[in-house]
Structure formats: C-alpha cells, structure tokens
Amino acid sequence: MAIYCLDAGAATTRVCLAGEDAPRVRVPSARGDNEQTPQTPSSPSRGLAPDWAAAEEVWLAALAAAAPTVDAQAVVITKPLLAPERTTRRLRKFALKIAPRVWVCEAPTLALLGAGLETGVAVDVGATAARAVPVVDGRAVPHAARAAARLGGDALDARVGQVLTAKGLRFSSKKSFFAAARKVKETAAAVQSERRPQLSLLTVELEDGQSVSLTTEDRLRIGEQLFDGGGIDAVGLHELVLAAAVAAADGAKRAKLLNGVFVCGGGSLVDGLPERLGDELRKLAADPDAVQIRAGPRRQDAAVVGAAALAAAPDVEVAWATADAKNISPAVAAAAAAASPARSVVEATPRARAALAHASASRDAAPESSPRSFTPPPPPRESPMLSPASLDIVRQGVSKIAAATVSPPRHALPPLPPPRTSPVQVPDGSEGAPFDLGVESPQAHDPLRTEKPALPPRERDVDEAARRAFEQSAAEAADAAIVAGLRREGQLREQVEALEKRRSPVLFYLLFAAACWFVYVRDREGVRWTH
Numbered sequence: 001m002a003i004y005c006l007d008a009g010a011a012t013t014r015v016c017l018a019g020e021d022a023p024r025v026r027v028p029s030a031r032g033d034n035e036q037t038p039q040t041p042s043s044p045s046r047g048l049a050p051d052w053a054a055a056e057e058v059w060l061a062a063l064a065a066a067a068p069t070v071d072a073q074a075v076v077i078t079k080p081l082l083a084p085e086r087t088t089r090r091l092r093k094f095a096l097k098i099a100p101r102v103w104v105c106e107a108p109t110l111a112l113l114g115a116g117l118e119t120g121v122a123v124d125v126g127a128t129a130a131r132a133v134p135v136v137d138g139r140a141v142p143h144a145a146r147a148a149a150r151l152g153g154d155a156l157d158a159r160v161g162q163v164l165t166a167k168g169l170r171f172s173s174k175k176s177f178f179a180a181a182r183k184v185k186e187t188a189a190a191v192q193s194e195r196r197p198q199l200s201l202l203t204v205e206l207e208d209g210q211s212v213s214l215t216t217e218d219r220l221r222i223g224e225q226l227f228d229g230g231g232i233d234a235v236g237l238h239e240l241v242l243a244a245a246v247a248a249a250d251g252a253k254r255a256k257l258l259n260g261v262f263v264c265g266g267g268s269l270v271d272g273l274p275e276r277l278g279d280e281l282r283k284l285a286a287d288p289d290a291v292q293i294r295a296g297p298r299r300q301d302a303a304v305v306g307a308a309a310l311a312a313a314p315d316v317e318v319a320w321a322t323a324d325a326k327n328i329s330p331a332v333a334a335a336a337a338a339a340s341p342a343r344s345v346v347e348a349t350p351r352a353r354a355a356l357a358h359a360s361a362s363r364d365a366a367p368e369s370s371p372r373s374f375t376p377p378p379p380p381r382e383s384p385m386l387s388p389a390s391l392d393i394v395r396q397g398v399s400k401i402a403a404a405t406v407s408p409p410r411h412a413l414p415p416l417p418p419p420r421t422s423p424v425q426v427p428d429g430s431e432g433a434p435f436d437l438g439v440e441s442p443q444a445h446d447p448l449r450t451e452k453p454a455l456p457p458r459e460r461d462v463d464e465a466a467r468r469a470f471e472q473s474a475a476e477a478a479d480a481a482i483v484a485g486l487r488r489e490g491q492l493r494e495q496v497e498a499l500e501k502r503r504s505p506v507l508f509y510l511l512f513a514a515a516c517w518f519v520y521v522r523d524r525e526g527v528r529w530t531h
C-alpha cells in the first residue's frame, strides 16, 4: 500500500511515492502535434479545451511505470494555481480511479513545502508561464499571485527560434524546430551574473544532424528574456516576485516572504538564474538584507517532492479524513515542511523544526500497524525521462490500471484515528525545540531571527476571502491572458446557470397552458353533453 504523488504539469508529468525525494518517473505530458499549444488540464488559463483523454493516458502510463506492483492507498495530485473548480473536479475524478483517497493541491504550495518552507514565495518557472506565488503557513495567497506567460519555457523557445533562424538553420517540421529550440535552451541558456565564471562558446548538436555554435551573447540573449520580459513594457522575473510579495503583505511579513523566495520548475535551471534573481531583488527591495533565494539542486521536481513530503507527513491522515482535504492546515504544512527530504538543502524554519521534533516523537511512539509506519520502497537511483519506445511498453500495461478503475478499490484503508483539532502542537511564535540539521544553519545569520514571527490572521475560510479579493483585483494581475481566461470560464458558467434557471419557469408555463387547455376542452365537451 502506498500513496502516489502525481505532478501533472503542462510539459512534464512526474510521479513518486510518499516520502521519496525524487520522481521515479518523468515523462513528457500530452501536448498535441504543435508542441507550443498546451492541451493539458494544467493550462486552462490559455482558454483552450484540455485534451483530458490524452492527459489521463499519460498519467496512467506514468503511474504504472512508477510502481506497477504497488497498491495505491491514496493519491496526491497537483493542480495549477487558480484552476477552475471544474478542473479540480476532473483531476479528483481521475485520481479516484486509482485510489479511494485523493488530495488535489496547488503545485506552487507543494513546491515550497517540498523545500522545507511553510512561508515564502514560490517562483515556479514552468513551460506555459512563470508564476510567483506567496504562501503563508502552507496556504497560497491567490489574490497576490502573479504570472507571466512571456517568462515561461515556451516563450523562451520562441526566442531560441529567432537565434537559430538568424544563424541560418532551417527545420523540416514544427516538431523538429521545437525539439531543437528546447535542446538549445536547456543546454545553453544563461543570464548575466557577476558571481559566475565567464560563459564560453558552446556548440550544440541537434537531433536532426545539424549543429549550432552559440556565443556568450547568443546564450545571454536567450536567458535574459527572463529578466527583460521579452518586451519594452513587460515585467521581469524579479518584478513579478516583488509585486507578489508586495500584494501579499507588508512590513515584517513581507520581509519574511522575501526571506523564503524558492525558485523551482524546469525553467529555473537556466544558468545563473537564482544568483541573478537575488541581485535584482536586493536592488528593488526596501530591506535588501531580508532577501534570501533558495534553490535546491533538483528544483525542477520540487512540486512532486513536496507532494511526497505532504503525503509522508505525520498526522496527515487526520487531514485526509476531514473537510475533504481541501486545504493544507498550518499544522500539516509545518509537518510536511519538516518531513521534506530537501530540508537539509534549504534550512527549516523554527515552526518546521518544532513540528519535526514533534513528528519524530510521535513516530517513535506509533505502533507497528499504524498507517504512519508505512515505509516506502527505496526510490531508484536515477529517474530518467522515458524514451518513446519504453513509454509504449508502459502504455501496454495501462490497461491493468484502467481495468481496476471500473471496480471499487480492492483495499480497504486502515481505520483512521478520530479527527483532532490540532494534529501537531506547534506553539505559535515559539522558536521550537532545538533540532540539529547536521549542517550549519543559515538561520544563525538570519536578520529576521530576532523578530517574533508574525502569523497571519486565522480567518475561517481564508481561501474564499482570498478568491473574492482576487476577483476584484484580477485586472491588475500581471498576466492578462490568465485573468481573461478565468473570467471567460466564469462567464460561461454563469450563462449556463442562468439558462438552467430560465428553464424552470418555461416548463411551468407550458404545464399551466396544457392544464388550461385540458380544462377548457373538458368544459366545452361537458357543455355539449348537457345540451
């Protein structure tokens, strides 16, 4: 029995099991013939109808490849930030075919938890867009989130295309063009940074047999789009992050957010990006000393590793059992951040350390048969991309899982303990129990260390309030396309609801008219009979 963790990205699908620190499988998501046209459910903001059938086929194949013989107890699946409710429902429906328990969580929040942080700004540079998402105590602040499609991997591919065309390269198909653009970007893209040795001339061999030599200027021209935004009036990554932090909080809370800027997503692997982002943010921030950039070595997999940390967090089964596991509570967030395997890379916060101390104590006390004692099988040493050939072989095994989806889950879950109001006792604002991370903790140099951590107000339904606030301030969002897409969907939903409402009075009038006609005919007949 295991908990599957599935990161359903627009470009890449990743799968691992609870507690693991790297994905077992990393496969390309279904993107259609035109590689730049996102068709996955992870890209609803583009206003395109996602190809659910193709996406689900890839997810099933990836799950089957990750652990063909392991029975699923539950599934944690990622969703994009501000995904419409319909997308969440479809993701949940899909995951329920795999296991009886499902937790659909926002990818940037999970990425931050995977880095061992409960509060900070997740800077996810994905394929379709770059997003800066402030997270406070394990909950995203949606109205403050900022996104820009021009800073995503696909937009960078377009810039690579310009460079390659200027060098005289020609491609026979769109597919070979995008394959070449991606390879050049992933090998050569770099941003300007004084803290890195000089860049050198790089020759990249392309799959179609061509090769291209890229000078330092070429390499910087590709990567610099992340900071110049690809246009005169466009925003750069640093402005996106600062705008998100400013919209989310002020004063000490903002400083705390900027102290936990975590870069993740495949696009964050561009050479020199974390250093440059730190330098640019320090130039803009009111308190430059507060800015701290975190970037683990496997940051492209942060969301799925965060899902694995959440699934393995002690006491998380209580959250599964309550409120449909819709939100991550601060206590569970602290436990997940503490359980994250990346916590030695990115230092744990005091709350997380306290939660970890509590977690280890409760794990020691737990009986053998407890669901907490689940030990995941060791992850494979490497998690390479599956080749198309092996993907085909894996797809043949998909029918096994698909067959299992029609019958109810065979494995009953172990009984859950009764829900508790506070599964992890973390004293608010305390420094937590001393915990030796085994590495020199940068907290020692943390300018915020002496501050009493200011916790956000505990509203009953933070998400609802935040969502309403987002609707009001959506027009100010950096990515107008995302906002327009979301609005279009909202309007469509409203129109459908209005139509449904209109349908009932029409039915009523029709019935009423039929009744009147019936009475009229009967009376007329009656009159004829009596005379």
Ligand SMILES: Nc1ncnc2c1ncn2[C@@H]1O[C@H](COP(=O)(O)OP(=O)(O)OP(=O)(O)O)[C@@H](O)[C@H]1O
Pocket (backbone or CB within 6 Å): 008, 009, 010, 011, 012, 013, 042, 124, 125, 126, 127, 128, 129, 152, 153, 154, 182, 185, 186, 187, 189, 264, 265, 266, 267, 268, 269, 270, 271, 300
């Ligand atoms: N070394 C690298 N340098 C630059 N870009 C890279 C590198 N490795 C991967 N990428 C790019 O990162 C993008 C994929 O990132 P990621 O897997 O995080 O996206 P995703 O999560 O599937 O997409 P989204 O976040 O839009 O849903 C692709 O555009 C890919 O070309």
